[in-house]
Amino acid sequence: MSAAEKLVLIVGGGLAGLACAVRLHAAGVRPLIFEGSDGVGGRVRTDPLDGFLLDRGFQVFLDAYPEACELLDKKSLDLRAFRPGALIHQTSGMERVMDVFREPRHLLESALSPVGSFADKLRVAGLRLRLMGRTTQEIAVHEDMTTESYLQRAGFSAAMIDGFFRSFYGGIFLERELQTSSRMFEFTFKMFSQGRATLPAKGMGEIPRQLASRLSPAAIRLGAPVTQIQPGGIVLQSGEKFQGDAVVVATDATTAAELVPAAGAVGAVWRSVKCLYFAANRSPLGEAIIALDGTGAGLVNNVCVPSDLAPEYAPRGQALVSVSVLGSVDPDDLEARVLAELEGWFGRQVREWRHLRTYRIERALPRQSPGTGFTGPGFREQAGVYLCGDHNWSASIEGAIHSGLRTADAIVRFFK
Ligand SMILES: Cc1cc2nc3c(=O)[nH]c(=O)nc-3n(C[C@H](O)[C@H](O)[C@H](O)COP(=O)(O)OP(=O)(O)OC[C@H]3O[C@@H](n4cnc5c(N)ncnc54)[C@H](O)[C@@H]3O)c2cc1C
Structure with missing residues (x-):
């Protein structure tokens, strides 16, 4: 036959x-x-709601993914990219850490930012070089351990791990403890170094x-x-x-x-996450960037404004704010607590925001312990x-x- x-x-x-x-x-x-x-x-999946486009949980398409890019027609997805870097909310205010290889004009600001030491930033550059030179096949057989151990072994300071890696990779692994396999860390770090984090203009x-x-x-x-x-x-x-x-x-x-x-x-x-969407009259960020919690003290892990990348995500004159809360913790007054917390990030403008919807995703990512992936x-x-x-x-x-x-x-x- x-x-x-x-x-x-x-x-x-x-x-x-x-x-x-x-x-x-x-x-x-x-x-x-x-x-x-x-x-x-x-x-x-993406749900339309009153002119907004709500992805079922915040996620990004990394445009360096080799097989996905070969299979998909990227052009017709009309991908819109986040800026390479992040804003980190600290008790002292917002700090900016950019990928200085992509945005060299932020070299000084990123080097001097109190998120990690200068030596940490050199270690990031070294890691970037090492992983860009390694193939996915090589990563798949590389020694595996928790991401936390991997970063400690690479010499990163506790301040850098707590202030940056826990929230940035927390948003990717959906856990701030960094217990996910270091192979997964190496793979995503390589993808972020080689490409951009994007959203299709009309939603994931x-x-x-x-x-x-x-x-x-x-x-x-x-x-x-x-x-x-x-x-x-x-x-x-x-x-x-x-x-x-x-x-x-x-x-x-x-x-x-x-x-x-x-x-x-x-x-x-499973790793779980809640994604809260709010409508705002203006973007609290004003640029296509991800804002992270660097304090580890609150509920919120990361915030972004998809309509800053792609206006298609919100009706004209409005902004769509996406907020991720990791884990299974789910107080009755989740929305009110998140808004109160974000007032500390963005000030009184948060009082004008309108809650659109909350997605509670219990089965978001399977736990990826060392030794379980890429095999x-x-x-x-x-x-x-x-x-x-x-x-x-x-x-x-x-x-x-x-x-x-x-x-x-x-x-x-x-x-x-
Ligand atoms: C909130 C969130 C954030 C994420 N962030 C990222 C990110 O930034 N970047 C990234 O690359 N990945 C991210 N991911 C992971 C990525 O989305 C998943 O790994 C991927 O989509 C899994 O695809 P899948 O086809 O393996 O499984 P699924 O998407 O789970 O598909 C399984 C399908 O099977 C169907 N099904 C189940 N049971 C039955 C049945 N009995 N009969 C018929 N149908 C059934 C389900 O309805 C579903 O459609 C994220 C995931 C979530 C949820």
């Missing part, structure tokens, strides 16, 4: 499932996605939308939760059954472990059932796409 007559059933229409389907389709294999929710994208949801547009509408069934995987087939919650030539489970780690216990998928321990082929296989998704490589957009593509490649090889 030729590849063209083969049918692959894919459970989950997140980035991994979509990437897998697009690659299969290109190879002449018929993919059929069953997505449990009402839309594609999984953890990368444009990324899955673009992939879905490459498939025929009949290849995606929405509102179709799968409850059972059987040899060569699946069963939907509705009771409907489907048979195919291979089955791909492209769900999150916990669901994968429930659906395919025999494949040895590890049900993840294996990027998927698992058990009797014709392939497990794919970010938990099989790295918890990121790149990791999900990498996993989806490797899964499709393996299936095509198998069919041939």
